[in-house]
Amino acid sequence: MASNPPGRCCTLGIKHEGTPSGELIKVGAYDAYLAKPPADKAHTGAGILFLPDVIGIWQNSKLMADQFAANGYVTLIIDTFNGDPLPLGPRPAGFNIHEWIAKGSDGKNPHTTEAVDPIVVEGIKYLREVHGVTKLGAVGYCFGAKYVVRHYKSGIQVGYVAHPSFVEEDELAAITGPFAISAAETDTIFPAEKRHKSEEILKAAGVPYQINLFSGVEHGFAVRGDPNVKISRFAREQAFLQAVTWFDNWLL
Template sequence: MASNPPGDCCATGFRHEGTPAGEIKDIDGVKTYISYPKEKTDKAVFVVSDIFGIFINGQLVADEFAKAGYLAVLPDLFQGDQIKLEDQAAGKVNLPVWLKDHQPSHVDPVIASTIKYLREEQGIKRIAGAGYCFGAKYTARFLKEGQLDVGYMATPSFVTEEELAAIGGPLSISAAQTDHIFTTELRHKSEDILIKNGQSWQINLYGGVSHGFAIRTDLSIKHNKFAKEQAFYQAVAWFNQYL
């Protein structure tokens, strides 16, 4: 595998503070958070969430992409069955059992319907996928002509070598120094795969942080906050270049 399956570190993190600026809409039966840029655009960022789905951290990230000039969407990949932070904190999360009900056969249709909505209802011509942890797998799966045009992953999990080798567009990855999911060995293997693939790519390694830092880090720690912000800037710079 290009990255290991999700583990306990995927179900840990810190809730961020802020007030979401977007709105919740029902898109073909899927609860979807949408954040709008100041000016009309034909470019969008599809925020492909971690296992916490639509929650404050992801919403605030979507808002930042909207501030950068993109229409940002964050659909509920789990149809109301996302992991809750309070359950994680109370030790109620059984990730292997939960994952059985959230396989590609469950998630792929949500991704496909959201892309269709963006292109047919919103008039979007170019779509970037920003996959965080769990969502990285689906960024890779849908980084194909007519689906996602550009990809970004932060501390990817559950991405197979075959999925990574089959991407059809530019891909940027934010990696953490301490990551049992996207290990040093798997990061180097991913580099080899991307070189052979021939698409434009980059992998930036952030020291002193761990898996999930780009979406769930403790912002009270100055270095963590800096790394999270830099990973976001990495994504925006990549989208500005290739989208």
């Protein structure tokens, strides 16, 4: 693997303050959150598919989608968990995240590639057909990173991920466009050896790539970092800026 499977750290963090300004919608059968850019700042034909961590569509991801929209990109978060995201915070005794991925909370709603891939494709189709997106970027956080990597084949042109999980080496090797990563210094899911291996794979793939490593932070910092801790706030803000700058350069 280019990154390890999700673990306990994937569900811990801080809920951020703010009032989301987008709207909850349906994309096919799936819940979604749509954030539109101001008319005078919109990048014509450019959009971002936001593939979230296991917390799904919630306060922090909504605020981040709003920020991407404020920078000119129509942004869609789609519920890749089909109504079954995990709540923020420690899991109850006996919870196994790998069983949840395999079967879902009720044993009948898996979050495997076979289940998630069609949801991602539905999101891409919506952005293209409803919002006229011809320049498609995607962001993926933790769990969502795997599906950014997997769906260059479905039309993603430029990708950005933070603290990725579950990415297979052959999936990363198959990407066909620019790709950027924000990584945490302390991360058992995407540790140093996985970063270095990812660098080798990206170099061999021959696409533009960037890997930024942030000190003093842990897995999940780009979405769930504590804004009251200076080093965490700085890393989170810079990771977001890395993403926007990446799209401004390679997507437009």
